[in-house]
Amino acid sequence: MSDQTIGAPVHTTRHHVEPKDPAKSLSQRVPFALSRMDASTPYWVLVIAVVLLAVFPFGRLLIAAFGPGIEPFIAELSRSASIRATVNTFDVALWSSFISLGLGGALAFLVGATDMRGKRAVSVAFLLPLMIAPQVTALAWLQLFGPSSALLQSIGLAPPSGSANPIYGRGGIILLLGVQHTALAFITLRAGLRAIPGDVIEAARACGASSWRAFSFVGLPMLAPFLAAAFALCFVSSVGNFGIPALLGMPENYLTLPTLIYQRLASFGTGMIPRVATLAVLVSFIAGIGTIISAFVLARYATRIEADKPLAPFRLGRARLPAELGVWGLNVLLLVAPLTALIAASLLPSYGMPLNAETFTLGNYAEVLFRQDVTTRAFMNSFMLAGSAALLLMMLSLPSGYALSRLSGRRRVVLEALVETPYALPGIVLAIAMILLFIRPLPLVNVSLYGTYGIILIAYLSSFYVLALRPVTAAFSQLDPRLEEAAAMCGAGFWHRFTRVLVPGVLPAAAAGGVLVFLTAFNELTVSALLWSSGTETLGVVLFNFEDGGYTTLASAVAVVTVLVVLTLVALLDSLAHRLPRGTLPWR
């Protein structure tokens, strides 16, 4: 609808510009190909992007899983290894989601509804884990609790050498997934608290309820949909997580669905593809249900709009100082201690030594940054792949974000859902879909992308498209549509309106989207773990292989450098925050 109505005046203005020879006047203004652009072009860019980046990979995956009929599918799922991995996946995802919800809920309450001091700092401190790759978290905790923990050794608390690291296995996976996703629960529940109007609580108090009773009788029921959505979000992220069960589960042969898929492919090669496709569909199904539940619950029951009048903060009274100390103590335990252990491990000449003035060395950094071919190459590869993905998606997001922001109704819902799909589904699923698409040479050109940078880049484009698109769409939606109508009234054709009037207004959002894509791609392990080959390894892969091969100190150095790069980018992005649409930055 909207593109036709916007499109109509374009043709009339063209004729008004120079009635005698419209074609000539246009070709003088813009290059020939662009002169053909009208308001429907962005729409087609969006549709084509969605088909290539979302419909193709998942269509191919579904064909591979169900193509041979339903029996092989059932047979694969009823194998004992598949069943065990499915049970494990549910087990760790459920328990870890409870941990996330408990920690994130308590934090959200303290930050969003009480008179605790230093709320901004607490938010930042607890949202940082969101920006740290899961495999880095896992590595850091391994360094913290192992018998050779440099940190525990220096305070004499390390477990006896030779004993098993308690972080390995089911318990460690649950704990770390819980910690990793606390930020997700925190963000969702804080938004929920912001949606509770302050005067509703005041009304309950006018009815005779104390502050706490008013909050629990009236506020909590209003928070219920957000609790459900937060749980579903944490659950989905845990189901798809690869980095944590890969580092903590695989050494003990405790497998979840993503690690089972990885192990099958790693051990048996691409011949296993049809069978792992079945597992990938199963993971997608579990994750998909959770995503749909959270999206539905939030859309149906929760107004994401902030209340006109915010909640009056509860007075903690004498509990305030203990609460504040508790929150910061928790942060030291969950974030500072593991990262310190990671840094300590990266400064040792070899794994297991205590850290002191004699053993301190920067050798690992010199090794990974300058000497080892494989790490220098991985830094190059990760920078290049993440950078290209960011740049390409930024450019793609401009026309497609415009088109999406002007759509409404069912077409918008369907297109948005399709764009979200590759990001919402676990990376391991996307990787399988990519292998299926590109294992054979491309038709017509007869070039094989399998084993090249190309396949990783396309996977990144597919997976992170939505990260670039969301802020740009939001920014376009915030622009007054009259602005465009006024430009049309002045005689500006579509290309003019788009480049001169609209795009300048959304550039900060596009830049933010690009940096978000870069951050996520730079941290990424799951997709490249299945798609890399010698020469195209990413940082995630190198870290994983180092740890797998026992080069823990080198892995730690790589991890520390990654964290530094990420934190620098986060700080950069945060300084842009005031120019971005609200909700662009996950940690704000």
Added chain:
Amino acid sequence: MGGAGIHLTDCAKTFPDGTRALLPLSLEIAPREKVVILGPSGCGKTTLLRIIAGLETPDLEGSVYFDDDDVTGLPIEARRVGMVFQSYALFPTLTVAGNILFPLRLKKVPKEIQETRLAQLASFVGIEGLEHRHIHELSGGQKQRVALARALAVEPRILLLDEPLTALDAALRERLRAELSSLLDQLGVTAIYVTHDQAEAMALADRIVVMDRGAIAQVGTPFEIYEKPASPFVAKFIGAAALIPAHAHDGGIHVQGQRIASYADKRGDVFLVARPEDLVPDDEGPLQGEVTAATYFGDRKRLHITLTDGPPIIVDTPPDTSIDAGDTTRLGLVNDTPRILTP
């Protein structure tokens, strides 16, 4: 229903950021009195209401008494006040009955008594049959009634209404205003009503408290406020009055040297309060001005006139008058005892 008297002494409110929302003020409100706090936005009227409610505490030197009870330090839940919020603030997760009975359920009142109270209140505010509806199924007017019923279910000593009609459209607002006025009369409860709408204030109040920039500008009956505004602010805020500079001497009021009425109270510079109904076009009249705009309203024609060497004023005339924009006209007073304001 009981009604307590309210005694406010030296109540001021300074917010943590240093803004003084309320300057120290004292106010006595009699039991069962209906008082409307009237003023433009930002005048401190809502802050005053919230101090009475117990949602804000006054600065240290202030005190709030309900009859002989010192309630200054009590939070709202311990004050037994009923409150109707501008946004209604109905509990979205409960039904109409759940909302109205919320205060009774908190006190664990027996089920039978709850049922009786619900029936009484529903019939009193006129929402019988809606008890099991969800809040999102109600119209604005119905929500307003539910909010009132819930406030009354508290059996309040004092009923507080914070712009309860502002969220409604104009036609409904007028109907509910009349209805609310009669409900409040039947209740006989002490009621404090905050609004920025002078018609609402006139219709509902025993007494009006006009507020301006954190202070009380005037307290009086609607008649007193309209007829004897205590300051230029009150005159301009109530009834769209223009203030025409005048001089009182020799037992008369003089505008631009012209004697326009007799007046013996004071001497010196004064203002003549000119509301739209106070002046009429009159070829013999003492004032003269140019009509800048004329608007036909059906029941009257409203003229915007700029007085020669004077302020712009508004004059309502019969709808069939022939005066139009661009004309020059002479004006006279409707009656011989004009309202005079001494600066």
